[in-house]
Amino acid sequence: MGFLAPWFLGAVALAGVPVWLHLLRQHKTTPIRFASLMFFERRMTTSTRQRKLRYYALLALRLLALLFLILAFARPYFERKVAAGGGKRMTVAAIDNSFSMRRGGALDAAKQQALALATRISASEPGIVVAFGSGAHESGQRAEDAATFRSNVSAVMAGDERTAYAELARTLRGLSEAHRMPLDVHVFTDSQKSGMPARFADLQLPSDAKLEVHDTAPAGLPNFAVEAVTPPGRIFDTAKARVRATITGFHTMKAVKNVEMLVDGKVQKSKTIEIPPSGRASVEFTGIDSGYGFHRGEIRLEGSGDAFSNDDRMLFSIERSDPRRILMLHPARDGRSPIYVKAALDAAVPNAYQVDAAAIESTSTPNLQNASFVILADPGNLNQGLEGALKDYVMRGGALLITAGSLTGATSKLAVSGLTIQESRLSSRNRELFQTIASREPLHPVLERTAGIESAKFYQLIAMEPGPAKVLAKTADATPSCLEQRLGEGRVLVIASPLDNLGNNLPLHPAFIPLMERSAQYLSRQEEATGVASVGQGIELRAANDRAGAVEVLDPRGERALSFEQAAKATSFAPGAEGFYEIRRGSGRTTLVAVNADRRESDFARMDADTIHLWKATGEPGADGQTTANGERVERRSPWWWLLLGVLLFTLAEPVLASKYLFGQGSSEFGEPVEVGSKEATV
Numbered sequence: 001m002g003f004l005a006p007w008f009l010g011a012v013a014l015a016g017v018p019v020w021l022h023l024l025r026q027h028k029t030t031p032i033r034f035a036s037l038m039f040f041e042r043r044m045t046t047s048t049r050q051r052k053l054r055y056y057a058l059l060a061l062r063l064l065a066l067l068f069l070i071l072a073f074a075r076p077y078f079e080r081k082v083a084a085g086g087g088k089r090m091t092v093a094a095i096d097n098s099f100s101m102r103r104g105g106a107l108d109a110a111k112q113q114a115l116a117l118a119t120r121i122s123a124s125e126p127g128i129v130v131a132f133g134s135g136a137h138e139s140g141q142r143a144e145d146a147a148t149f150r151s152n153v154s155a156v157m158a159g160d161e162r163t164a165y166a167e168l169a170r171t172l173r174g175l176s177e178a179h180r181m182p183l184d185v186h187v188f189t190d191s192q193k194s195g196m197p198a199r200f201a202d203l204q205l206p207s208d209a210k211l212e213v214h215d216t217a218p219a220g221l222p223n224f225a226v227e228a229v230t231p232p233g234r235i236f237d238t239a240k241a242r243v244r245a246t247i248t249g250f251h252t253m254k255a256v257k258n259v260e261m262l263v264d265g266k267v268q269k270s271k272t273i274e275i276p277p278s279g280r281a282s283v284e285f286t287g288i289d290s291g292y293g294f295h296r297g298e299i300r301l302e303g304s305g306d307a308f309s310n311d312d313r314m315l316f317s318i319e320r321s322d323p324r325r326i327l328m329l330h331p332a333r334d335g336r337s338p339i340y341v342k343a344a345l346d347a348a349v350p351n352a353y354q355v356d357a358a359a360i361e362s363t364s365t366p367n368l369q370n371a372s373f374v375i376l377a378d379p380g381n382l383n384q385g386l387e388g389a390l391k392d393y394v395m396r397g398g399a400l401l402i403t404a405g406s407l408t409g410a411t412s413k414l415a416v417s418g419l420t421i422q423e424s425r426l427s428s429r430n431r432e433l434f435q436t437i438a439s440r441e442p443l444h445p446v447l448e449r450t451a452g453i454e455s456a457k458f459y460q461l462i463a464m465e466p467g468p469a470k471v472l473a474k475t476a477d478a479t480p481s482c483l484e485q486r487l488g489e490g491r492v493l494v495i496a497s498p499l500d501n502l503g504n505n506l507p508l509h510p511a512f513i514p515l516m517e518r519s520a521q522y523l524s525r526q527e528e529a530t531g532v533a534s535v536g537q538g539i540e541l542r543a544a545n546d547r548a549g550a551v552e553v554l555d556p557r558g559e560r561a562l563s564f565e566q567a568a569k570a571t572s573f574a575p576g577a578e579g580f581y582e583i584r585r586g587s588g589r590t591t592l593v594a595v596n597a598d599r600r601e602s603d604f605a606r607m608d609a610d611t612i613h614l615w616k617a618t619g620e621p622g623a624d625g626q627t628t629a630n631g632e633r634v635e636r637r638s639p640w641w642w643l644l645l646g647v648l649l650f651t652l653a654e655p656v657l658a659s660k661y662l663f664g665q666g667s668s669e670f671g672e673p674v675e676v677g678s679k680e681a682t683v
Contacts, residue, residue, distance in 0.1 A: 163195030
């Protein structure tokens with residue numbers, strides 16, 4: 001016998017508490033009136049009887065409840081020896097239904113081999129069918145007859161996931177623990193090396209499990225595949241749109257192949273490329289003939305001549321639209337900021353944005369329709385109508401970029417956001433000539449590509465109290481230079497300096513172009529527009545604190561891929577099959593995502609025999625250290641559950657027994673002997 005948590009046994013000292021409580025009794029002697037006390041001898045009343053234990057059954061019940069609780073936490077266990085590999089065993093047919101098993105009749109051949117195991121299935125030796133790809137799950141229920149087992153095997157369908165043997169091993173460990181039977185595991189797979197985990201320990205089989213790997217793929221299978229596609233995502237000038245694709249040969253000879261680009265099912269471009277032995281080749285298509293809206297594209301490898309044609313194509317999506325409209329409101333005296341912003345965006349993404357600039361003084365009712373986001377340059381004191389319109393726009397899911405200058409520094413509150421302004425800090429020769437950014441959030445979408453921005457010089461900074469806003473960048477004296485604030489369903493980005501090349505040299509700095517590009521993408525939520533994804537890869541649906549409404553996801557068949565609860569709360573979605581997924585967000589934004597199988601499935605390099613042998617050994621007797629030298633397996637059994645059940649029974653019985661003593665025998669006020677002087681009298 002042993003204890004898994006023996007340190008809890010130190011709590012046995014608490015057993016003295018019930019004993020102390022039973023000894024702690026307040027006894028009051030009933031006074032007796034006498035005419036005179038002169039004939040009574042004065043003496044001390046003994047308290048020995050008051051210190052005697054009483055109610056032994058109740059005391060024993062309380063002590064047992066406390067002792068059982070302590071033992072349950074200490075987790076005692078008993079060891080017993082059983083014959084390793086003896087007794088009843090469960091047959092597990094693990095069928096690989098990953099994307100690579102679509103090759104020819106690979107999955108059908110694997111299922112046919114698994115059906116041969118049906119003859120051994122019975123009530124005493126049941127069977128379970130497991131289908132596995134990137135995850136593993138039981139196909140049907142536990143089978144105790146051959147017919148049920150065959151039905152479960154037939155129910156396994158081909159998938160588009162990648163192979164993950166670690167997930168299979170984890171599921172097998174769970175089955176062994178749930179059914180408490182040794183397993184005979186038969187894995188029907190193409191033994192892809194790419195399915196092996198980074199840590200071999202993740203392949204650990206349950207104790208006393210026997211593994212047989214049935215390889216369904218021939219050795220050295222050559223295969224050509226479209227490995228990657230880089231589409232423009234959104235196009236404005238169809239003549240300049242470019243699509244790049246990578247064609248890869250796995251274990252192949254030198255070959256010349258024809259590659260086609262299709263849009264909405266029609267072939268638009270075709271090129272011939274030469275692929276080196278077991279190498280890669282890139283092809284680029286220029287110009288896409290498409291109308292406005294989303295389009296479904298495809299790169300196709302024509303006549304690959306290999307045995308696996310499912311990876312000879314790769315899907316992509318593109319959207320043709322007019323340039324995104326940006327409304328920029330600036331003081332009439334500031335003519336520099338709009339010029340710098342337009343130049344930066346045109347240099348980053350030509351023709352992608354249309355900047356409509358207007359003076360703040362002449363704008364009371366801004367046209368916010370179809371505006372991707374609004375830039376508010378040095379707002380100062382806005383009139384109530386304009387500020388109310390902008391705040392309502394942000395609260396309903398819009399985005400706002402505010403830059404602070406001298407007009408803003410003269411106010412106490414930052415317009416729209418309401419942040420408290422402390423002071424306007426101007427660099428001078430009496431102190432420092434300028435300030436620089438000392439720290440920033442390198443992983444934030446706005447700042448992740450602004451390398452070297454720390455060398456930008458700021459001559460004027462408007463010091464603000466961050467309050468609810470998040471500081472993205474700050475100077476050496478902890479003055480925030482860039483902040484982000486959430487208002488309702490929208491975003492507010494604040495730069496604590498103007499963009500007119502007077503308060504800083506940022507517009508002339510190399511980091512300015514990527515800063516404006518990433519700010520525009522972030523504020524217009526273009527980072528959500530993922531055009532190409534892999535099966536099983538998470539696709540962002542909303543920010544963690546975004547509650548703009550339900551997000552509807554339609555799968556390639558046009559059916560809802562999310563339940564109503566998931567549509568209202570889920571922040572991401574992992575597609576389980578190839579095809580085009582349409583994502584409709586609550587704010588009205590729609591995205592078309594092309595999902596392709598992971599191209600690691602295209603490499604049919606197999607696990608070597610030594611690796612398979614080592615995998616089998618993880619389930620052999622002695623691999624877990626719980627098997628003796630004579631082949632007997634040591635099992636540990638813990639009665640902690642029965643101990644907790646005893647605690648429950650004792651706890652229920654305690655008030656019953658205590659009530660019996662209280663109302664049955666009574667107390668000293670109801671017939672208990674009372675000592676008066678050296679005599680005893682009964683009242």
